[in-house]
Amino acid sequence: MSDLNISAIICTHNRDTYLGAAIDSLLDQSDCPDYEVIVVDNGSTDTTKAVVEARSPHPRLRYVWEPTLGLSVARNTGANASEAPLLAYLDDDAVATPTWLSCLCRAFEDNDTLAIAGGKVTLIWAEGMSQPPWLSDDMAGCLGRYDLGEEVCLIENPGLTPRGLNYCIRHDFLNQIGGFDPNLGRVGKKLLSNEELYMTEKALHLGWQVAYLPDALVGHNVAPERVNRSWFLQRGWWQGVSECYREQLAGKAGSKQLLRGGERIARGLYKSLKFVRDPAQRFENLVYAYGQIGYLGSAVEGMLFPPKDLPGDRPNTTS
Structure with missing residues (x-):
């Protein structure tokens, strides 16, 4: 495992409907030979484990159980399970494009001061649904939408920080700051957030850089129950x-x-x-x-x- 370039980590809690597609998108990455996929099951009570086991013959795939609820807790568990220098987090209801990991790896290889990077996120609407007239583009960001244009850019305003559903962090930096703070990040049905914004503030304060990578593209499924x-x-x-x-x-x-x-x-x-x-x-x-x-x-x-x-x-x- 020490020869790995990057670990792709999915932290999941009772999202078996979308999880299989998220895992499959990571197992189908191109131009990135030295990677693994870690699924952190954060106390799920649905068929999450069975979804992973159905794909478990794949040599890249690993399953980790974390009983303590909390997205930041689960992210730290995934980091602890990895020996790779880069950690790429994908949400359990998202789908990565085939070159997602290779785009992330290149960015970090080209910049030793890069601590955090994330890419564009488009929305995948359920069949028969579209963005309602009462929902602004800015509010669509609550559904995961993230688009800073077609050019790579460095993030200097923490408010523009990459979305956690399409998020890569240098392992050394994460260790330096003591991991993701469990006071922030979703816990069960408590929609706590701002953990990525806080991480960006920490990175910039410590002299690291944060980047937006438009080619590291991910699609995010919009759950119909959220469109109200x-x-x-x-x-x-x-x-x-x-x-x-x-x-x-x-x-x-x-x-x-x-x-x-x-x-x-x-x-x-x-x-x-x-x-x-x-x-x-x-x-x-x-x-x-x-x-x-x-x-x-x-x-x-x-x-x-x-x-x-x-x-x-x-x-x-x-x-």
């Missing part, structure tokens, strides 16, 4: 919670969060009224305002019950 306004409102609320946690981890907690949250609610409501005749922009700003309720609630909770697990105190969670 209530899911986006819930997603926005958890985005606010995640942003609050990220600020706490960065040492930016305190009363100023209450002011920031209040200003953001007012801004979102104002813009939703301003774009009252534009259903997509109106809804986008309403979701933004709603998300700040989650942000403020978490800020108050953090002030009353400060988190014990502060930056610098967390143990190294990767090997």
Whole structure:
């Protein structure tokens, strides 16, 4: 295993409907001979294990069980199972193009200071479905859409960081920062996020680079149950919670969060009224305002019950 260039890792929890296609897309990679595929089963209770076992004769494929729920926990488990210098994470409901891994490998081989890279993500709509008129392109990013154009570029604004569903990280860098932070990232039905944004902030602060690679293309299946306004409102609320946690981890907690949250609610409501005749922009700003309720609630909770697990105190969670 020490001769591997890259480990492709799928962290999955009860997504057996899409998982097989995700695995098959990784087993069918071209121009990348030295790679493996690791499936981290994060406490699934469906037929996930059977989906993997049906493909287990393939010499590249490995199955790892992780009972503790949490995307960041599962990602760290996948990293610990790998001895490759590069870790490429693909979501369990995504499909990689045949040259995905080779594109990622070339980028890291050409740049020793590259810590994180990710590629373009297009949306795969279920049969008979398309983007509804109330959903803006920016809001489609909540479904995984990610497109910064057709040219390779370095990311200097953490808000433009690559999507976690199409994400590659240098193993040495991940070890340097102690792994993915379990305070961020999805846990079961809790739609926590911002873990990639936080990783980009850490990388840039430490002098590493982060890149967007348009040719490292992945398609992401849109689950039909997500194409409704209530899911986006819930997603926005958890985005606010995640942003609050990220600020706490960065040492930016305190009363100023209450002011920031209040200003953001007012801004979102104002813009939703301003774009009252534009259903997509109106809804986008309403979701933004709603998300700040989650942000403020978490800020108050953090002030009353400060988190014990502060930056610098967390143990190294990767090997």
